[in-house]
Amino acid sequence: MKEFSFTKKIYRKKTINRIKNKINLLGNSKYDVNSFLIVRLILSLILFFILVFSKSLIILAPIISIIFYFAYEYFLLDIAIKRRRDLLNREAVFFFEVLSTTLKTTNSLKKALSLVVKNINNDLSYEFSKALKEVEIGKSFALSLEEMQKRIPSEEINNLILNICEAMRSGNDIENTLNIEINSLREKRFLIIKNKLSKIPLKVLILTIILIGPIIAIIFYGPTIIDYILS
DSSP states (O other): OOTTTTHHHHSOHHHHHHHHHHHHHTSSOSOOHHHHHHHHHHHHHHHHHHHHHTSTTTTTHHHHHHHHHHHHHIIIIIHHHHHHHHHHHHHHHHHHHHHHHHHHHHOOHHHHHHHHHHHOOSHHHHHHHHHHHHHHTTOOHHHHHHHHGGGOOOHHHHHHHHHHHHHHHHTOOHHHHHHHHHHHHHHHHHHHHHHHHHHHHHHHHHHHHHHHHHHHHHHHHHHHHHHHHHO
């Protein structure tokens, strides 16, 4: 069957490409564009008819079905992409620090990456191993890295890969470029952690109010309410 033969008839090319790009950003995803779009459409229609036949929700059926239609993409793709971006960003500093150290001994980026991906088992390492496998079957190293960016939802990591590719083309010191980018990643991670820590007191305060507030209300107003009930 021709790829997207059915979905092309009911979806715009722009929509198909958007979903395809999002699925690529999930890395080794269980989804494919065709099945995702068809399943979303079928489930939305099933929900619509269930609500219509329930009679009490017949007026809200179109609204609820439309909300479900867009929420399906948001929860299954957008949130998953955000989680993967955060995961890759957490893995990046350690991965590239090890790569920088290995590069000093091998003086070859490809050899250094080959050693690193064999010894580090995480999502970022997996993406680089896929790029190296593409090189083995004849694709250029720079092109493999550029195409790898389509599978990485992190802007920071993509900028690092882009700068490495530029250093390879221009003949600049790759190790120096890598160290500059690692320092940038460290600073951004520090700012993210600092921002999260700054929000903790507010979250604790809100949680305290939610948990302690009703208890305080019972202590102060409980006797008054009991007296009112008994009177």
